[in-house]
Amino acid sequence: MQKITTCLLFAGQAEEAMNYYISIFKNSKILKVTHYGKGAPMPEGTVMTANFELEGRQFMALNGPMYKFSPATSFVVNCETQEEVDYYWDALVAGGKPSQCSWLDDKYGVSWQIVPKQLIQLISDPDPVKAGRVMQAMMTMSKIVIADIQRAYDAN
Known part of the structure; x- marks a missing residue:
């Protein structure tokens, strides 16, 4: 146990x-x-x-008694590929609602973050300009699209 x-x-x-x-x-x-x-x-x-x-x-x-879930507590699903991001996002958001920056609430109100490993790597880059571009791209997304954050990172 x-x-x-x-x-x-x-x-x-x-x-x-x-x-x-x-x-x-x-x-x-x-x-x-x-x-x-x-x-x-x-x-x-x-x-x-x-x-x-x-x-x-x-x-x-x-x-038990009726309480509401809150995004103050969420479950992070770490993903290797876009296919994995898409799978978990689509399955967990069904009947729920998308939010911003990889977050969603499922149909029960439980909050989840569907996070590709590439997001963590790129946002942690020691170059603050590159990391900042990734952060800005992420802020425009609900579900994270790896190709789009990579493009933001690679932009000149």
Whole structure:
């Protein structure tokens, strides 16, 4: 068992959200699902917790009181290629909403950042002019397009 597990609180959608996430991430699995019993704050038989693993990291989805997710907490998906960026972006933004600079909210309101490794490399360049051009290009995007940030980096 991992020492620290992220717990996501859903208003009756814990199992649905777990199944959604494991359908997107190829290296994932359901670990355990528990249900509320008699006298619980939710109807008997309702899923209480849904424990699952995405890419080797454990999560718990909990059905409980209604709270809203905030971009103050987000999950970063590090990507190697544009195809990977496109895959995760398209899958996670479906039913949700895009934001700026690689951020999106999925259909449950959970915030994600879909980040190509090239963005981190180029934005960290020791040449502040080149890094600044990449930053400016990124600020105009929702989903990051690697070719476009590379063009900004290479511009004279």
